[in-house]
Amino acid sequence: MTTDQDELAELRQRVDCRTVLERGGWAMDAAESSRRAVKYRQGSGRIVIVTHEGKGWFDPLNDRRGDVIALAQHVWGGTLGHARKNLRPLAGIAPKLLPLRQGAAVVAIDGERLWNEARHLQPGSQAWDYLTEQRGLPAATVDRAAKVGALREGVHGTMWAQHQAASGRITGWEMRGPYYKGFAKGGTKSLFWLGHPPVADRLVVTESAIDAMSLGSIERWREGTLYASTGGGFGSETEAALRGFLPRHAQLVAATDQGTGGEVLAARLHDLATSCGSDFVRLVPEAKDWNAQLCPDPRGFIPSSNDGPRP
Structure with a gap:
């Protein structure tokens, strides 16, 4: 029975x-x-x-x-x-594995062209002031990222932080500014990074480009370290980029936010490190994230994606 x-x-x-x-x-x-x-x-x-x-x-x-x-x-x-x-x-019914509700088709961006046409950050520009004044990043950090081509400036003082695939192809960019936060429409989250991949033996992964730059500033840009951001995603492009940037026997550091979301991403990074044969370390900020730790009392605010005009 x-x-x-x-x-x-x-x-x-x-x-x-x-x-x-x-x-x-x-x-x-x-x-x-x-x-x-x-x-x-x-x-x-x-x-x-x-x-x-x-x-x-x-x-x-x-x-x-x-x-x-x-x-x-x-x-x-x-x-x-x-x-x-x-x-x-x-029982026995296989999933469709397709979105149930589809909106209008999103046209993939021409990442290389749009990126090359975008304005460069420079002292006194809106995005520069947003990063240094409202988010508390040292000017030397913003200058470091701008000089290697990792940042651009959109409208309304919005910072663009470049995401690259493992092949080096530009897949999109994180967007943060006084009036907007989001990701490039039609783009795909892969990996934002600062450092020198050929000589890196430590890959530090955060949840945003601003957190990556904040932690780099806190650690004074530790030698042999690649500071990266997933942009809050962990799709196939992100996983492939992480594998491409992670040399065997290098150390993978999950420097994700405090809270459940950060722990979930850290667990996935731990699985990735195990599959790559890499050491794994969990680095937790004392504040809610690394930017809050760098600048506990920012002058600005972090808007929702619905605040203000879209860049």
């Missing part, structure tokens, strides 16, 4: 977490997903990341995680009995 526990065990084996989210009206975020971690969103504030090839999941915004049974309760609510009822029709 089949018991409730027997049925739960069978459902754990036969129902994919990704299928549950698809049927629950969640949309896959292809740009922020990789083969090992598939991100789903519902509305503007709910996120679930599916791992272990559909057998596990976690919510990066809190401590919720578990198997497909727990996910059914997370998505639809109810008891274990309700979970069994909702999961029975999904």
